[in-house]
Amino acid sequence: MNNIKILFGRKIRELRKKRNLTQAKLAELTNVDDKHISCIESGKNFPSSDLIERLSNAFCVEIKELFEFHYLEDSENLKKDIIGMIETLKKEELTLAYKYIRTFLL
Numbered sequence: 001m002n003n004i005k006i007l008f009g010r011k012i013r014e015l016r017k018k019r020n021l022t023q024a025k026l027a028e029l030t031n032v033d034d035k036h037i038s039c040i041e042s043g044k045n046f047p048s049s050d051l052i053e054r055l056s057n058a059f060c061v062e063i064k065e066l067f068e069f070h071y072l073e074d075s076e077n078l079k080k081d082i083i084g085m086i087e088t089l090k091k092e093e094l095t096l097a098y099k100y101i102r103t104f105l106l
Helices: 004-018 024-029 034-042 050-061 075-087 093-104
Strands: none
Touching: 004 034, 004 050, 024 034, 024 050
């Protein structure tokens, strides 16, 4: 599993770009230095709880959404996680999972 700081940083970068914000503009909206935003996005720094709240306000999302980033894991970790989930399924659940996957991928 990737470091939480790295995944959190990827999520912040994703949300910032989705809203067409520069690091400087996000820094202005959250009242921090733009270098700090850069360090958060690169996974070097992790924000304080106060800054997490300001980030959620700047992006107009709930705080919990800032931590929804499992899909940002690298592909090998995602594969391992999917395989782990599949291995614990009962036959009926496995059949249902198969149908869902086929529906979305084909």
